Amino acid sequence: MQTIFTPEQLNDPAIKRSNEILRSCVHCGFCTATCPTYQVLGDELDSPRGRIYQIKDMLENERVPDERTVLHIDRCLSCLACMTTCPSGVHYMHLVDHARAYIEDNYKRPFSDRALRWILARILPYPTRFRLALLGAKIGRPFARLMPDARLRAMIAMAPKTIPPVSLNDDPQSFAPLSPKRMRVALMTGCAQKALNTDINDATIRILRRFGCEVVVARGAGCCGALTHHMGKTDESHASAARNIRAWVAEMDGEGLDAIIINTSGCGTTVKDYGHMFRNDPLAADAARVSEIAMDVSEILTRLDIPEAAPKDTVVAYHAACSLQHGQQIKTYPKTLLKRAGFTVVEPADSHLCCGSAGTYNLMQPKISAELKARKLRTLRAKSPDIIAAGNIGCMMQLGNGAGVPIVHTVELLDWATGGPQPPALSADHGIETPVPILR
Helix, strand or coil: CCCCCCCCHHHCHHHHHHHHHHHHCCCCCHHHHCCHHHHHHCCHHHCHHHHHHHHHHHHHCCCCCCHHHHHHHHCCCCCCHHHHHCCCCCCHHHHHHHHHHHHHHHCCCCHHHHHHHHHHHHHCCCHHHHHHHHHHHHHHHHHHHHCCCHHHHHHHHHCCCCCCCCCHHHCCEEECCCCCCCEEEEEECCCHHHHHCCHHHHHHHHHHHHCCEEEEECCCCCCCCHHHHCCCCHHHHHHHHHHHHHHHHHHHHCCCCCEEEECCHHHHHHHCCHHHHCCCCCCHHHHHHHHHHEEEHHHHHHHCCCCCCCCCCCEEEECCCHHHHHHCCCCCHHHHHHHHCCCEEECCCCCCCCCCCCCCHHHHCHHHHHHHHHHHHHHHHCCCCCEEEECCHHHHHHHHCCCCCCEEEHHHHHHHHCCCCCCHHHCCCCCCCCCCCCCC
8 A cells, every 4th residue: 555654754653653554555355354343334434444544544644533534443343353364464453553542642532432431441440440330330230221321331231240259369479389380470360350250360370380380460560551552542551551561570580480371362462562562662672571471371271281181071162252363363272272171162153253342342332242242142152052161351241141151261161171160150059149349
């Protein structure tokens, strides 16, 4: 694609990077075949190719974003299926991230949009605030139909039936290995996941210790910054990321780390991109070091050689999170591990298409998200599974209501198969209302 940025514009590192990406696009349109929003809406402007044209025009002309351009950029899930499909290697993720930051700096949204984004940015990355918000959503659930804004109704609907008790495993500490030590790793405990489902981190710690890892929860680490990053709130997202970088580098320069383990694939995609995010920052070298050793939990478990187990009479439908299969290009590890653990693994049709979760997308674009959710659930149910497994908390929350079968994290099943307890989501009393300690 030909571009006409001026030399002065190209002095901006963000423009320079976007120019490189735009020039690699050859207009082939292969991306339209795998773009979920194009599949649902059928509008060229809601395809990656269409959005690329709009971003190019906006950036080249230093144009104040108009309502139509913002609408089509906002409708992008950032599922990155287009990057998997693209034969030219167009790095759409960096381009759309730049576009969102540009929109955030140059476009004044309607008050309701600004308020919603402000609320989400100040609640979701903070586990205690999020727990309180979930409790409020539970109280407000009977009145949800009276809410005038579909986005508010979506927020209330997202609240789980039960809010899990706080897990002390998420506190800064170190867990000794339960077999001869092979690695020292840091676990990113995250933010929203600590409020929505504490079983995932607990299972991750157990299985890593079982196979020879000392597991560290670093003091000062928290939200990866993805939620605000995808809203274009660069200062907020970089502040969150910088705290993680400093916390993990302190461990790397102290007793050392072999890996940083992430069990929420949306976070993993962002952490692995810290090197790019901070390329022009004083933290550039440290950010690159962090990205270099960041690993999805399925990657580390593959290296630890989980033993094969006898076949089980359990059919697991594996849902491939977009951030894992497209963002990190990890497609086989989770399925291979589940098969080694004795489960019968099946995949739904069109497994490359997004379920509609996409961070905060299901809260800000509920109509499109609901359509994608319905499509994904139809293909999953068609496989008649006993369990659905996924590697991302957002997908689990999106699909859990309506799946008809339990949905658990892949690591919970692997922990169970290698000596851990049965995942709580599979127990008969799961979902029964219990008192919840919101604060300690």
